[in-house]
Amino acid sequence: MESKERIMEEFRRKGFRATPQRIVIAQIVLKSKDHPTAEQIYQAVKKKYPTLSPATVYQTLHLLTEIGLLQELGFSDRVSRYDPNASPHINIICRNCGKIQDYQAESIKGLWSQIIMELGFKPIGQRLDIYRHCDQCQANMHNNQVL
Numbered sequence: 407m408e409s410k411e412r413i414m415e416e417f418r419r420k421g422f423r424a425t426p427q428r429i430v431i432a433q434i435v436l437k438s439k440d441h442p443t444a445e446q447i448y449q450a451v452k453k454k455y456p457t458l459s460p461a462t463v464y465q466t467l468h469l470l471t472e473i474g475l476l477q478e479l480g481f482s483d484r485v486s487r488y489d490p491n492a493s494p495h496i497n498i499i500c501r502n503c504g505k506i507q508d509y510q511a512e513s514i515k516g517l518w519s520q521i522i523m524e525l526g527f528k529p530i531g532q533r534l535d536i537y538r539h540c541d542q543c544q545a546n547m548h549n550n551q552v553l
């Protein structure tokens with residue numbers, strides 16, 4: 407997914423210019439696994455390319471979302487996170503610290519194709535979230551209770 411050629415092709419197919427800056431930012435964010443915030447993406451980009459402005463990074467994130475390479479996960483109580491995983495999967499989200507992990511399994515693929523068959527149309531996007539308290543937060547809560 408993060409190959410340069412594929413990114414360039416996607417940009418052009420949707421009528422956007424595949425500038426070197428956009429390619430670089432896309433490559434960094436599409437490689438990410440931890441559902442980063444825009445700020446975290448900017449910091450990662452800045453480390454490699456100190457001259458790129460935050461505006462360029464944020465605009466590119468919007469573009470990538472618009473052309474469907476990236477999904478913006480908005481939350482009512484915290485800042486948006488970006489998810490490059492376009493295939494149907496479940497985001498396991500910690501309500502306490504906001505950490506997000508992907509859960510991908512054959513069971514989801516099977517269920518997903520069944521749902522699409524039942525709906526009778528092809529969805530243009532999806533978002534499946536499960537909330538929990540992650541192991542670390544559970545451990546912290548437990549410790550606080552004990553103290």
Ligand SMILES: [Zn+2]
Pocket residue numbers: 500501502503504505539540541542543544
């Ligand atoms: Zn947590």
Ligand SMILES: [Zn+2]
Pocket residue numbers: 441489491495496497507508
């Ligand atoms: Zn995800």
